[in-house]
Amino acid sequence: xxxxxxxxxxxxxxxxxxxxxxxxxxxxxxxxxxxxxxxxxxxxxxxxxxxxxxxxxxxxxxxxxxxxxxxxxxxxxxxxxxxxxxxxxxxxxxxxxxxxxxxxxxxxxxxxxxxxxxxxxxxxxxxxxxxxxxxxxxxxxxxxxxxxxxxxxxxxxxxxxxxxxxxxxxxxxxxxxxxxxxxxxxxxxxxxxxxxxxx
Ligand code: ATP
Numbered sequence: 001x002x003x004x005x006x007x008x009x010x011x012x013x014x015x016x017x018x019x020x021x022x023x024x025x026x027x028x029x030x031x032x033x034x035x036x037x038x039x040x041x042x043x044x045x046x047x048x049x050x051x052x053x054x055x056x057x058x059x060x061x062x063x064x065x066x067x068x069x070x071x072x073x074x075x076x077x078x079x080x081x082x083x084x085x086x087x088x089x090x091x092x093x094x095x096x097x098x099x100x101x102x103x104x105x106x107x108x109x110x111x112x113x114x115x116x117x118x119x120x121x122x123x124x125x126x127x128x129x130x131x132x133x134x135x136x137x138x139x140x141x142x143x144x145x146x147x148x149x150x151x152x153x154x155x156x157x158x159x160x161x162x163x164x165x166x167x168x169x170x171x172x173x174x175x176x177x178x179x180x181x182x183x184x185x186x187x188x189x190x191x192x193x194x195x196x197x198x199x
Pocket of ligand 1: 011012013014031032033034035036037038039040063064065066067068
């Protein structure tokens with residue numbers, strides 16, 4: 001599995017549609033200060049479902065939409081598409097190439113897509129769970145992250161190891177099953193009340 005390309009439109013300092021293609025192996029992004037290198041990393045985080053505006057270096061989610069310059073008007077939406085090679089089937093998808101898209105409009109409306117089909121954020125999270133690439137994965141190491149990991153509490157560090165070991169998915173599924181069981185038990189209590197009222 002490797003990143004094949006990243007398409008940006010209206011995201012932070014990139015008003016026009018651009019496509020960055022990556023080859024296998026190492027890719028370095030170089031450029032002067034303030035030219036948008038970190039914004040590319042932010043785009044990868046964002047398309048993977050990042051919800052923290054702080055992690056995205058903004059105050060509100062709308063800050064990811066190109067806000068205009070002296071020469072250009074602001075745009076109405078931001079869109080990012082990340083295409084991943086899935087030849088080895090590491091992602092839980094039949095497709096050999098998986099594209100994930102996220103769009104956000106100034107109205108606040110947002111959408112996520114996997115291979116062009118509208119999905120929920122939950123589906124994006126599930127797709128990347130235990131691959132290391134997801135929103136909470138360990139593949140994106142931002143500035144200060146190493147110090148954060150070293151200084152993390154033992155349970156936080158355990159989460160990182162569990163993601164690497166592929167256990168997170170099972171923990172998530174267990175929690176989902178417990179939540180559904182709890183809801184079913186509550187329904188049962190309600191039903192029992194109704195039955196006893198009718199008797
Ligand atoms: P450095 O090498 O100093 O870390 P960098 O190349 O990583 O810089 P970034 O932090 O990616 O640069 O980009 C900063 C630029 O992006 C700033 O000029 C900022 O004004 C611009 N920018 C960020 N958000 C937006 C936005 N919503 N609309 C327009 N421009 C934006």
